[in-house]
Amino acid sequence: MTPFEQFIKSLTFNSFNLWVLIKILFVLGFGLYLAFAAIVIRQVKIMSEVIEGLFVWPLKIFGWAHLAFAVFVFFLSLTIL
Numbered sequence: 396m397t398p399f400e401q402f403i404k405s406l407t408f409n410s411f412n413l414w415v416l417i418k419i420l421f422v423l424g425f426g427l428y429l430a431f432a433a434i435v436i437r438q439v440k441i442m443s444e445v446i447e448g449l450f451v452w453p454l455k456i457f458g459w460a461h462l463a464f465a466v467f468v469f470f471l472s473l474t475i476l
Contacts, residue, residue: 418476425465425472432465 396404439458443451 422469422472422476425469429465429469432462436462 436458439454443455
């Protein structure tokens, strides 16, 4: 092996694993999704103070179901990834 080939081989990251970086990015993405779901709950609460009627309760239920799903997906990603 020539010195140039040894130099090129030393530049490659032998211990660097790309899949670990991808898994970390996915977990961060699911964390952002969880934050988004919490913000949706806040927005539904503010909206329900302004708008009154029969349509408020289904929105609250769907908002909380969305937050529960986001929590489930986040913890699932922590266990699987």
